[in-house]
Amino acid sequence: MSPPHPSHILYQNPSQTLTLIDIPHSIEQAQFASSPCSNPTDNLQPRTRKLISCVPLAIPYPSLEPKSQKAIKNLPEKDIDDLLLERYVELSLAELKEAYGGQKWCLPRVIGEEEKAVGGMGIRKRKRVVGDERGREDQNLGDTAGIDVGECIQVHTSPPPPPAELDISDPTIFSNPDSTPLSISISKHDSPTGTATLPPHSTLLHGPLPQTLTLLPSPPPHFPLILLDPPWPNRSARRHASYQTTPDMQTLLSSLPLQDLLSPNGYIAVWLTNKPAFRSLVLDPGGIFDQWGVRIVEEWIWIKVTENGEPVTEVEGRWRRPGEEVGEEVKRRVIAGVPDVHSRKPNLRYLFEQLLGEGMEGYIGMEIFARNLTAGWWGVGDEVLKFQMDGCWVDGDADGNADFDVDREL
Template sequence: MAEPRFAEYARNSPTSAAAKPSKPQEQTSNLPPESKGAMATECQGSSDNCRPSSVLFENPSKSLVVIDIPSSLEESQVLPSQIPRLRIVSAEPPAAPYPNPEPRHGRDDPSAVASPAAQLAELMTTAAVNSALQDLAVSFPGPFHRPRVLQPQAPLLSGLPPVLPEKAEPLHGSIEDLCDSFHMSAPLFNLVVLDPPWPNRSARRKTDKYATVRNLDDMRSLLLHIPLASHLAQDGLVAVWITNKPSIQAFLTSPMGLFAAWGLEVVTEWTWLKVAASGEPLYDVDSAWRKPWEKLVIAKRTGSKKPDALNSRVIVAVPDVHSRKPNLRGLFQDILGEGFLGLEIFARNLTAGWWSWGDEVLRFQQPEHWTETEDM
């Protein structure tokens, strides 16, 4: 069996400056107001001599990968050839799985009323997750996350501009308001990532800015405002994060669904398995009420060639702050090449070299979310 690929600080060569543990400063207010390019430095020599990847483990077939979410976001702040010099302020990783949620008001098991197609899809996802857990038990003992910067966030300081990555193009505003501007100015993209605000009662109860639409009809109307077909490269990919409600997957993939309206067909799915610091799923895999995963549905233009390296994958990661997901740029480089152009819609942060569009596109670019390091 091939040697697993690890990326922990302790196993890097002590002669590599990029491999030294960081010593983040306690305050974020020392960031230069003119900060551009996330204070990056060029990576010299081979990639092995650069800062360790956010990939903590990857099996030989690349069907299973363990990702450190904060590191993936830090790496996204600079171009692939550069070393990040900022650390993102993160949440304490959950130490152990959460208790399984109990049904309220005597509700029936949701799987009992799901369509046969939805039940089959859930069985396939469960099988993939169980296979990944068995692989990890044999091949990767951990750790499942890197040390995080946990100091309390400073109060929002008005007048300080956001931290802007190099060659990032933010479109700060709603889909409806910026649709025409986007259509006139945007290039062709090799990858379009969407994290839509799906209808969700629990999300609407939250006090943050995670706004959701009322229903799937409103969501369809909103998403069809996006001129996606005219800005997706001929061999481009579209990746959409979805919740575990069967109606949402059908909304995308049914014969009359959104992908069909965009001229797309499904290629594969990636599953983000959320784990505690111990490596255990946050919820019981067989729980009927809360699954420990979210899925990324990946599509291509109908009739176009499927990239050879694009296959199903389980992404294992310890969650961070609410609404943060793993940055996908690094995971798609093996599929699309290092220089591919990406667009993220409903973004909450920027990615170097990408376009990002949404009401909260600068949310996690504010200076209080970042701290400078002396070494990485």
């Protein structure tokens, strides 16, 4: 019998090719070791922290598809790869709907004030505890029930020690060597910027790439899994991002010495957008994968859905599938989830653990262009503390209920 999934995995089929994931809870659980913790002792009390999120999307985004016959006529024809991918996504969503039923496709969330305003949430009454409103006790999916993060978090009842201090004015490396979370006080140019809590056995390299990688010890560690979420150029990013064009990104990715950091038979995973130029940059002959000495073996398709399981945009719309054809030997998997705040991706530590195979529990990974930290991992980039700051979190009780005044429409 296979071990139970962690509770941020709301559903996974037996072949592990279709997964429904809860984004905020995946990050919450990634703050702690992947293996179950020991039971609390008399002088320890379980404690959780909840990640502040946004209002779950209730309906799909308005359609941006062309309406006039002239505009439709000017669209390029879909090729066979577009049609096959479209059909694959449709079948995957149909399978997920049949298996998961009419439940909400995300867990209850702690909603921040700014996100609440953006979501257009009505204010009727103040509510202190955010509980599970879906009644998951009647869920007949035994293989998805798992160890909740609340069971694994332990803190001493004695007053916590003063936080360590970290200055991020210049590129820096900092580790939490302990098996418990570590509070640190962050400053920049002698001005305090807040506090952050680092997961157990995590290491951060804060600063711009590729310069920050020069802080790695010599010889450098080797990782069985390296994950990248590059800041691909787009209209909104161009107003403030350092890498404004595709050539800029090509230069940056080419400068990363990942071949020196990857373990034998290790994996590199890269988040890609739907723009053909980016896929070509990574996968074409002579592209980034060739430079890193790796080849594509799997393609994971990330599908954003509403809380009721509808795709946020039209599956049959005229969006273009990113460029190059994927060979028959490449395995596909689908991951679905309700979108979280902007630029926040699900934590895939558990899914990568399944990919790596038996005996890889507690593996050490590296995330480049990270926006938060993962227990036991190395996180690299100038936004590595973005969602790690304590202002992004609220305290909860032993059951995971948030000790936080949250406005909800009741």
